[in-house]
Amino acid sequence: GAVVSQHPSRVICKSGTSVKIECRxxxxxxxxxxxxxxxxxxxxxxxATSNEGSKxxxxxxxxKDKFLINHASLTLSTLTVTSAHPEDSSFYICSAQRGSDxxxxxxxxxxxxxxx
Amino acid sequence: xxxxKQNSPSLSVQExxxxxxxxDYTNSMFDYFLWxxxxxxxxxxxxxxxxxxxxxxxxxxxxxxxxxxxxxLSLHIVPSQPGDSAVYFCAASxxxxxxKLQFGAGTQVVVTP
Numbered sequence: 001g002a003v004v005s006q007h008p009s010r011v012i013c014k015s016g017t018s019v020k021i022e023c024r025x026x027x028x029x030x031x032x033x034x035x036x037x038x039x040x041x042x043x044x045x046x047x048a049t050s051n052e053g054s055k056x057x058x059x060x061x062x063x064k065d066k067f068l069i070n071h072a073s074l075t076l077s078t079l080t081v082t083s084a085h086p087e088d089s090s091f092y093i094c095s096a097q098r099g100s101d102x103x104x105x106x107x108x109x110x111x112x113x114x115x116x
Numbered sequence: 117x118x119x120x121k122q123n124s125p126s127l128s129v130q131e132x133x134x135x136x137x138x139x140d141y142t143n144s145m146f147d148y149f150l151w152x153x154x155x156x157x158x159x160x161x162x163x164x165x166x167x168x169x170x171x172x173x174x175x176x177x178x179x180x181x182x183x184x185x186x187x188x189l190s191l192h193i194v195p196s197q198p199g200d201s202a203v204y205f206c207a208a209s210x211x212x213x214x215x216k217l218q219f220g221a222g223t224q225v226v227v228t229p
Contacts, residue, residue, distance in 0.1 A: 004159065032215060041125065043118070043219040044160075044205070093159055097215050103150070105215060107159030 002028050004096045006108035013084055014116055021079045021111045023094030029074035030096035034105070035067075038091040050077040084115040119143045120208050122220035130228055135193040137223050139206030142187065146208040150217070151180060151191045154203045163204070164191070196227045 003026040013019050023033055031052050036044040048069050049057045056069035066088075068080040077096075081088050093110040121140045129135045139149075147168040152160035166173040166180045166189065173180050179192045193200055206220040 006159075009157075034216070036219075041221065043120065043122075043221040044217075046216055046218070049214065049216060095159070103162055103165055105162070105217070107152075107161070109157060109159045 002026075002096075002098055002104075002106040004094065004106045004108040006092075006094055006111050008111060009109060010112045010114075012114045012116065015085055016083055018080055018082045019084055019113060021081075021092055021094075021113075023077045023079070023096065023108050025075045025096040025098070025106070028096070028098045030077075030098060031074060032097040033071060033077040034095045034097070035069060035077070035079050036093045036095070038093060038110075044093060047079075081113065084113070086115045089113055089115045117142075118221075119146075120206055120218045120220040122206055122223050124223050125221070126224040126226070128226045128228060129196050131198060132195045135191075135196045135200065135225055135227070137191040137193075137204050137206070137225070139189050139191075139220055140187055141189075141208050141218075143208070143210070143218070144187070145210040145212075146218070147211055148209045149180070149182060149189050150207045150209075151178075152205040152207060152219075153200075154205060154222070160205055193225075196225075198227050198229065201225055201227045 007022045033050040035047045038044045050071040052071045058064045071077040095105045095107045098104045150165040151163040154160040182189045203222045205222045207217040
């Protein structure tokens with residue numbers, strides 16, 4: 001299957017700093033990427049839809065100024081958590097869609113963010 | 117509010133037996149349903165899907181059943197194998213959602229020898 005990578009896999013930062021997470025589709029071009037957040041023992045919650053060359057679409061309740069998304073190329077989307085706080089600590093997963101079918105959405109391995 | 121629910125956080129099944137995972141949804145606009153499998157430190161991988169125009173879809177050892185009137189779907193794995201031990205997520209999408217998925221909380225399956 002297609003490969004999607006995320007970097008870093010784990011990050012620990014101090015409160016107030018910003019953290020950037022990269023999501024790359026390694027062997028296909030993805031016009032659409034999605035960012036999810038998962039709390040322990042809970043479901044993956046969709047945060048935003050990232051479209052190459054346009055502004056991201058955020059889900060209700062997600063602060064766009066706090067979670068900055070940039071989809072600068074067909075293989076790279078970045079999520080920047082700005083002025084991180086302990087409550088932002090979570091597992092962030094991206095997915096990249098190859099083609100138009102929902103089946104062809106491939107997930108990255110996730111990034112564990114811990115804010116001290 | 118949680119639109120996709122997996123009420124069983126865990127399931128233990130003996131190797132060779134059937135695993136049945138359940139999923140309920142509340143949004144009647146959902147018309148496409150998927151099951152994903154997730155190992156620790158890896159992203160979810162697609163397993164099987166079903167469209168709302170069907171009530172059953174089978175792929176090898178995996179079968180998904182959809183009961184639209186009950187807003188319920190289930191995943192059957194038979195026979196269960198040790199490599200099936202993972203977290204299984206149910207997900208749903210609507211036609212006009214452009215690929216957006218709503219996930220359940222997942223069910224941890226443990227297949228014992």
